[in-house]
Amino acid sequence: MKILVYAEQREGQLRKIAFENIALAKQLGQPFEVAVIGAEIADLAGQLGRYGAEKVVFYKNDSLGNYSPDGYAKILAEAVTKQGADVLLLGATSTGKDLGPRTASILNAAMATDCTHVEVDGDDLKITRPMYAGKVMATIRLSSAVKVVTVRPNVYSAVEAPATAEVQEEAAAVDFTTIVKEIISGAKGKLDVTEADIIVSGGRGMKGPENWHLIEGLAELFGAATGASRAAVDAGWRPHDEQVGQTGKTVSPSLYVAVGISGAIQHLAGMSSSKYIVAINKDPDAPIFKLADYGIVADLFDVVPRMIEEMKA
Amino acid sequence: MNIAVCIKQTPDTETRIKLTEAKTVDESDINFILNPYDEFAVEEALKLREKFEGEVTVISLGPDRVNSAIRSALAMGADKAIRIKTDSNPTDPNVTAGALAAELKKGNYDLILLGKQAIDDDHAQIPALLGDKLGIPAVSVVVKLEVDGGKLTAEREIDGAHELIECSLPAVVGAQRGLNEPRYASLKGIMKAKKIPIEEVDAELSADQLQVVEFNYPPQKNPGKIIGDSADAVPELLRLLHEEAKVI
Numbered sequence: 187m188k189i190l191v192y193a194e195q196r197e198g199q200l201r202k203i204a205f206e207n208i209a210l211a212k213q214l215g216q217p218f219e220v221a222v223i224g225a226e227i228a229d230l231a232g233q234l235g236r237y238g239a240e241k242v243v244f245y246k247n248d249s250l251g252n253y254s255p256d257g258y259a260k261i262l263a264e265a266v267t268k269q270g271a272d273v274l275l276l277g278a279t280s281t282g283k284d285l286g287p288r289t290a291s292i293l294n295a296a297m298a299t300d301c302t303h304v305e306v307d308g309d310d311l312k313i314t315r316p317m318y319a320g321k322v323m324a325t326i327r328l329s330s331a332v333k334v335v336t337v338r339p340n341v342y343s344a345v346e347a348p349a350t351a352e353v354q355e356e357a358a359a360v361d362f363t364t365i366v367k368e369i370i371s372g373a374k375g376k377l378d379v380t381e382a383d384i385i386v387s388g389g390r391g392m393k394g395p396e397n398w399h400l401i402e403g404l405a406e407l408f409g410a411a412t413g414a415s416r417a418a419v420d421a422g423w424r425p426h427d428e429q430v431g432q433t434g435k436t437v438s439p440s441l442y443v444a445v446g447i448s449g450a451i452q453h454l455a456g457m458s459s460s461k462y463i464v465a466i467n468k469d470p471d472a473p474i475f476k477l478a479d480y481g482i483v484a485d486l487f488d489v490v491p492r493m494i495e496e497m498k499a
Numbered sequence: 500m501n502i503a504v505c506i507k508q509t510p511d512t513e514t515r516i517k518l519t520e521a522k523t524v525d526e527s528d529i530n531f532i533l534n535p536y537d538e539f540a541v542e543e544a545l546k547l548r549e550k551f552e553g554e555v556t557v558i559s560l561g562p563d564r565v566n567s568a569i570r571s572a573l574a575m576g577a578d579k580a581i582r583i584k585t586d587s588n589p590t591d592p593n594v595t596a597g598a599l600a601a602e603l604k605k606g607n608y609d610l611i612l613l614g615k616q617a618i619d620d621d622h623a624q625i626p627a628l629l630g631d632k633l634g635i636p637a638v639s640v641v642v643k644l645e646v647d648g649g650k651l652t653a654e655r656e657i658d659g660a661h662e663l664i665e666c667s668l669p670a671v672v673g674a675q676r677g678l679n680e681p682r683y684a685s686l687k688g689i690m691k692a693k694k695i696p697i698e699e700v701d702a703e704l705s706a707d708q709l710q711v712v713e714f715n716y717p718p719q720k721n722p723g724k725i726i727g728d729s730a731d732a733v734p735e736l737l738r739l740l741h742e743e744a745k746v747i
Binding site for chain 1: 510512513514515516518524535536591592593596618619620621622623624625627628630631632635636637638639640642654655656657658659660661662663664665666667675676677707708709710711712713714715716717720721722723724725726727728729730732733734736737739740744746747
């Protein structure tokens with residue numbers, strides 16, 4: 187079984203998931219190569235080699251700096267064929283979730299989205315992925331000749347395993363109808379909850395958007411992304427891209443700090459796979475405490491400022 | 500403007516998913532609704548119809564029970580409805596997309612709208628799959644949409660930023676929360692929806708290449724620890740996070 191790891195880049199920077207998926211490919215114990223699509227990427231060999239990639243094909247074109255859904259998919263489908271891969275691994279990032287199915291469709295391959303566990307089982311893959319936003323886990327098999335798998339960020343850790351990466355450049359054809367004109371800078375640089383190692387989330391207990399400086403202050407000290415419950419988003423306190431839960435994002439950070447969140451089932455589904463959960467809520471009966479590794483039953487307006495103060499000390 | 504909206508019926512978000520002995524999903528107590536992301540798609544279609552005139556056709560795939568989700572979309576204001584008849588939903592989104600694409604090819608649609616994902620299987624594949632199968636642009640996770648002549652401009656949410664995408668029509672657009680505020684069906688709309696016939700067509704289904712072997716509940720977390728009932732517990736919390744969990 188040969189694996190092709192698609193190493194995603196944004197604005198010339200390789201993303202962490204690329205290294206995580208190389209670690210997964212190595213863990214699966216199968217031969218693997220890496221494919222990259224883009225315009226210019228600094229120190230590609232060095233970066234990928236550090237995590238153990240030996241063979242990298244860089245499909246390059248000056249017009250491919252920004253993602254193009256159909257353009258990238260054609261190139262990636264060709265890469266799978268050219269590089270002779272049976273399995274294509276992508277990140278379940280916003281790009282991977284878009285590029286994966288398009289590429290799969292071209293290859294008439296089946297695809298499993300947002301997988302949290304992948305193992306080799308004979309000549310086959312046994313895959314686990316959450317469904318119903320994590321309320322249940324499905325064990326999946328793909329019976330197509332080529333199998334496309336997008337892996338949830340943060341589930342597998344990038345492991346340094348220095349190797350000498352050979353980078354082969356291929357001039358990529360530019361054939362697309364859809365292209366990203368620009369990445370809108372207003373929101374640029376904000377750490378997204380799906381990629382964050384630590385998330386500090388606020389809910390209805392925050393009482394209003396004017397109190398969110400507490401969430402942001404704590405998040406800054408933790409190096410965390412800020413999240414929100416559906417109640418907070420529905421109330422218009424926070425943008426929907428911060429929403430964690432069934433109609434928002436499903437996350438698996440190392441640490442999830444739930445502040446003033448009671449824990450509706452649709453919220454719990456979206457964050458219950460976090461490695462550690464902290465709950466701060468004044469209601470001792472809040473369902474979030476059933477899931478929390480560490481809970482403080484007290485007024486968040488006392489607890490959070492104290493946390494900020496202690497962490498600054 | 501001739502618009503198709505592909506919709507799916509899903510369990511509501513409050514549903515606790517129960518598994519059977521055979522490790523399948525027990526559907527007996529499920530309250531089914533119109534997939535929330537599809538509501539944004541229906542709303543956007545109705546807004547575009549208000550602006551450009553035309554017709555909104557709802558297309559869904561599934562067994563008889565799916566008709567109630569179709570009625571919900573009709574009650575919001577869609578004009579026509581087609582149900583592709585199947586005994587159950589295919590497990591492979593590629594199969595669903597194939598059947599939808601076959602039906603969509605029969606209509607002369609300028610725009611195909613749908614939710615960016617269904618909240619049951621969470622595959623989030625259909626918009627991109629339809630784009631490829633129909634050979635037209637597809638943009639998903641869209642939070643802002645403008646249509647002008649034969650062109651559309653969409654703002655797509657990506658991790659931590661937004662992408663601005665331009666493409667020609669016809670195109671597929673996957674709706675994300677934030678695109679609009681779906682209207683509630685009026686009583687008049689509900690009454691009117693009851694009278695609209697749902698056209699039923701036979702499915703062209705290829706074989707599933709994605710099989711669900713079994714479902715399991717997620718691993719149970721050990722019952723947590725309440726560290727304290729005042730802000731005085733904070734130093735202990737930080738110590739545990741540092742020394743026991745080793746996450747900070």
